[in-house]
Amino acid sequence: MGVSLHAAFVPSCIQILGSIARLIDKAALAGYERGAGQSSLLGARLADDMLDFRYQVKSVVMHSADAIEAVRQGRFTPDVDPIEASVAELRAMVRQAEAALAxxxxxxxxxxxxxxxxxxxxxxxxxxxxxxFLLSFSQPNFYFHAAAAYAILRAEGLPLAKRDYLGTLRIRRDA
Structure with a gap:
């Protein structure tokens, strides 16, 4: 039996969006702990010519729920503009994407x-x-930006592990 397009795309997006939501929370907490405020890590980046944590989160949303909406419309033009978003706004973006995918x-x-x-x-x-489009463009971009968001926070010294990236695994419950 083949794998459906839905099975190949949606559940993994929801899984990683959950981990992105937790990364946003960890970034906010780390900002407070450093005495710099919850938004202090949102502008962090891996390299000068790379976009920041906020943009990585935006791109994860763009290449998941927004990509599905683009398919419905038959046209996708990525929004490559950097964003200024608060922790609350990033959380809301991710939660809206999770709900749309679900x-x-x-x-x-x-x-x-x-x-x-x-x-x-x-x-x-x-x-x-x-x-x-979904499997060869959006899905690889989705994982790239999710990994970049994780890597930015690791480079900033947050004590993250691979499980922070993987999120909640979809394990068999009947075994």
Whole structure:
């Protein structure tokens, strides 16, 4: 039996969004503990030419729930502008994405297979099938930005472990 598009995309996005929500909380707590305020780590970045923690969170949302909405519309243009968001605003973005993903009907996602999808970048239209857009563009970007968010906080000295990135695993309950 093959894996459905929904199964290949949605549950893992929800899993990692949960870990991103906890990373936001840990960043806020660490800011307080350092006496710098809860938002002090949100502007942290790995390198001068790389976008900050806030942008990484924004991109995780963009390449999960927002990517599904783009597929519904048949067009995706990434928002590459940096953001100024508070801890509360980042939390809300992640929670909204989790709720949107949880509400997706698996049958709707299966109807995306082979649907035309346009990715717009630098004035160019790139054609995808919707399923290949999700699996070959958004999903890799989703994991890249989630890993970058984790790495930024590790580089800032937060005591994180791999389980902080992995989130809540979907283990068998019947064994």
């Amino acid at each position: 509400a997706i009907d698996p049958a709707e996602m299966e109807a995306f297979v082979d649907r035309d999808m346009i990715f717009v970048w630098n004035g160019r239209d790139v054609s995808f099938s919707a399923d290949q």
